[in-house]
Amino acid sequence: MFSSFTWLTVAAIVVIYFIVSYKSKLPAPLPPGPKPKFFTGNLHQLPKTERWVAFKDWSNLYGPIFMYTVFGRKFIVLNSLKVANDLLEGRSNIYSDRALFWMYHKIIYRKLLHSGLNARAVNNYYNVMDQEACTLTENLIATPDDFINHFRRYAGAVVLHLAYGWTVTGTKDRFVVLTKEAFDLTMEIIGTPGKWMVDVFPFCAPRPKVRFIPSWFPGGSFKRKAEEYKKVLVAVDQIPYDWAKQTINSGNYIPSFTSQHLLPEDGHKLDAEEDDILKWCSSALYAGGTDTTVAFMTAFIAVMTLYPSIQETARREVDQVIGSRKPLFTDQNFMPYISALIKEIFRWAPITPLDTVTQPRDEDNYPNPEEFNPNRYLGPNPQLDPRKFTFGFGRRVCPGAVFAEASIFINVVNILSHFTISKAIDANGAEIVPKIEFVYKVTSHIKPFPCSIKPRTDKVF
Numbered sequence: 001m002f003s004s005f006t007w008l009t010v011a012a013i014v015v016i017y018f019i020v021s022y023k024s025k026l027p028a029p030l031p032p033g034p035k036p037k038f039f040t041g042n043l044h045q046l047p048k049t050e051r052w053v054a055f056k057d058w059s060n061l062y063g064p065i066f067m068y069t070v071f072g073r074k075f076i077v078l079n080s081l082k083v084a085n086d087l088l089e090g091r092s093n094i095y096s097d098r099a100l101f102w103m104y105h106k107i108i109y110r111k112l113l114h115s116g117l118n119a120r121a122v123n124n125y126y127n128v129m130d131q132e133a134c135t136l137t138e139n140l141i142a143t144p145d146d147f148i149n150h151f152r153r154y155a156g157a158v159v160l161h162l163a164y165g166w167t168v169t170g171t172k173d174r175f176v177v178l179t180k181e182a183f184d185l186t187m188e189i190i191g192t193p194g195k196w197m198v199d200v201f202p203f204c205a206p207r208p209k210v211r212f213i214p215s216w217f218p219g220g221s222f223k224r225k226a227e228e229y230k231k232v233l234v235a236v237d238q239i240p241y242d243w244a245k246q247t248i249n250s251g252n253y254i255p256s257f258t259s260q261h262l263l264p265e266d267g268h269k270l271d272a273e274e275d276d277i278l279k280w281c282s283s284a285l286y287a288g289g290t291d292t293t294v295a296f297m298t299a300f301i302a303v304m305t306l307y308p309s310i311q312e313t314a315r316r317e318v319d320q321v322i323g324s325r326k327p328l329f330t331d332q333n334f335m336p337y338i339s340a341l342i343k344e345i346f347r348w349a350p351i352t353p354l355d356t357v358t359q360p361r362d363e364d365n366y367p368n369p370e371e372f373n374p375n376r377y378l379g380p381n382p383q384l385d386p387r388k389f390t391f392g393f394g395r396r397v398c399p400g401a402v403f404a405e406a407s408i409f410i411n412v413v414n415i416l417s418h419f420t421i422s423k424a425i426d427a428n429g430a431e432i433v434p435k436i437e438f439v440y441k442v443t444s445h446i447k448p449f450p451c452s453i454k455p456r457t458d459k460v461f
């Protein structure tokens, strides 16, 4: 017979076993954060523009990892470079996932992207960047106030060339219009938390079980919209890709990311699945490569408008190195101030705010963080290079970083070499100081602002 002591011991072991196994099944605890409201979460506390202001306060209260919610969606913020590096570089195998939309066959997908955009591959695209930079100069001379659209045309043209070997003609170019439409829709869907009922109540996603939600149901318009979106998003994946395949098969094609993978040097033929992934990669290039470049170039013009003495220092270096010739990519090695200027724009006007919004305003790495000052990166004790975070971390790092930096460099130098940027003048003859406001979707942009971009009168080309 067992003694009562034995029974008690067995009972205690069983209870402990159940507690331990129950706890091990519980999800890991979520980080702390501000108390959300029942329906809207922390939306009321999120600033519409400089989000890092709220993030900094929350970080002081809750530590470098905290969480906020918007209409039921949870956002975890890593508010220090150390934490981001530890989790996203050191443990990237568990912390690099994205929403399902982005996870599609990720290994092959990333391999293709990185091999198509490494430094050697990017060499092949210098010519197109150069040609499109000339078109940009012509456009800026013709209609300078339209500078943001000109940047969009530039970025679209180089990326469509890179992805498909397509040459953009005019502003109403077929593929530019198609890809822009798809991009805007994507931003609308994934960039505005809680806009769609499906975001707020994920169970409304158009799965067979919930198809019963009628499209006339309040908030159910996502279903109608989803059909429209699907048409555009399928078209943007398929139409340029089919065109590229057709020209590649005809033998009369411009080398591109698509041709590089459809006709690999080892003669390997893609199977149906690889073909699908390649199609998806090519359209991801547009999504990743255009808006980011436009955001950077817009910030560059804003900074040049606000800080004429920085513009002068930068232009002096450009003139010293290139004189009246065209800039070359190798000129970067001889332009430390321009490199510092580009780094400071990356820090001061972060392009991918969800990844990097707080790091640029981190006082430990950047004393007096609000000040725009390229000298941070010059001299014997340079401050942290913002490219360590602006292009993301670990497995999710931007595959287009080399391409982006080359493209940005050539345009910054070209514009400084050809134009003077200054404040616009109002009807009373007074200078208009542009108000810098950021708009957030997936990327962060400075809102359109007035300025004057005029061809230089002090230089003969």
Ligand code: HEM
Binding pocket: 098, 102, 110, 113, 159, 162, 284, 285, 288, 289, 290, 292, 293, 296, 351, 352, 355, 390, 391, 392, 393, 395, 396, 397, 398, 399, 400, 401, 403, 404
């Ligand atoms: C200033 C310019 C750019 C910045 C700051 C930037 C930044 C980033 C960041 C932070 C990510 C990772 C996003 C995440 O963690 O989910 C990313 C992804 C990506 N970028 Fe860039 N990017 C730039 C330009 C470009 C260009 C020019 C291209 C193409 C030519 C490009 C292609 C991509 C692609 C395809 C992805 C997705 C990669 C994946 O899904 O694994 N980017 N970019």
